[in-house]
Amino acid sequence: MQFLARRENGFLARRDVDAVEEMDKPDCDPVLLDRTYSQFGLINATVAGWRRTWAAQIRPRLSSSRPSTLLDIGSGGGDMPRAFARWAARDGLQxxxxxxxxxxxxxxxxxxxxxxxxLTFRRAFSTELVAEGLKFDVVTSNHLLHHLAPEDLQSLLADSEQLSRGIALHNDIERSRLGYHLFSLGTLPLRRSLIRRDGLTSIRRSYTAAELASVAPPGWEVTARFPSHNLLVHRASDA
Structure with a gap:
């Protein structure tokens, strides 16, 4: 009983940095991978909270009369850039x-x-865009930070500062028992993709708000968001 209690107390106590998501493996099943990409839109619409972030942080920076630009880093299957494009068109924004x-x-x-x-897509790293001297009004990423090694995380945030002339918003999962168990239950029907398996691995790899704040460079602000998410924000005017 004491052994079981110790195991329970230690569950999700630390980031499982050695866990690897199936979709990150080069030999990942391509059929399962495509099914996973196709289901990301549903998952992100349910749990990622971008509509609230769009309304509060992104839409006020855009205009119906002046063109603006947005860069989404690590866009995966492209569901979030497509959502941003739909919302901009709905709101009459350029x-x-x-x-x-x-x-x-x-x-x-x-x-x-x-x-x-x-909307366009490009196979590239953020460092390539920095080298080209590109700038964007808004820089985003979704569920990317927990994938990165510490040095790659720092590189991404440095690139984001260089690429953004307005605001950078990195939205990621927050590691928590509640989030883990709710995601485990909620994704039980999604058995023909990697959503459930990789999602649980992602939660184990992800940061708490305090952990993310401790590794973020000066000028970045972490806000814990419901349900079980962190929003890491940098505003160019604050630098």
Whole structure:
């Protein structure tokens, strides 16, 4: 009983940095991977909280008369850039969006979907865009930070500061028991993809708000968001 109690107390106490998501493996089943990309839209619409962030942080920076630009880093299958494009069109805003991802498989899936006006995808790292001197009004990423090694996280945040002339918003999962158990139950029907398996691995790899704040450079602010998410924000005017 004491052994079981110790195990329970230690569950999710630390980041499981050695856990690897199936979709990050080069030999990942391509059928399962494509099914996973196709289901990300549903998952992100349910748990990621971007509609609230769009309304509070992004939409006020855009205009119906002046063109604006948004860069989504690690765009995966492209569901979030597509959502941003829909919301901008709905709100009558001029917005050009670039989604980047270095993974050939993600890029192939994203570009295989129906085209959206004002949205383009590119297979690239953020460092390549920095080297090209590109700037964007808004820089975003979704569920990316927990994938990165410590040095890659610092590189991403440095690139985000260079690429953004307005605001950078990195939205990621927060590690918690409640989030783990709710996601485990809520995704039980999604058995023909990697959503459940990799999602639980992602939670084990993810940061708490305090952990993320401790590794974020000066000028970045962490806000814990419901349900079980962290929003890491940098405003160019604050630098």
């Amino acid at each position: 917005l050009s969006i670039l989604g980047i991802d270095p993974d050939d498989r993600a890029h192939a899936f994203a570009t295989s979907q129906p085209p959206v006006l004002g």
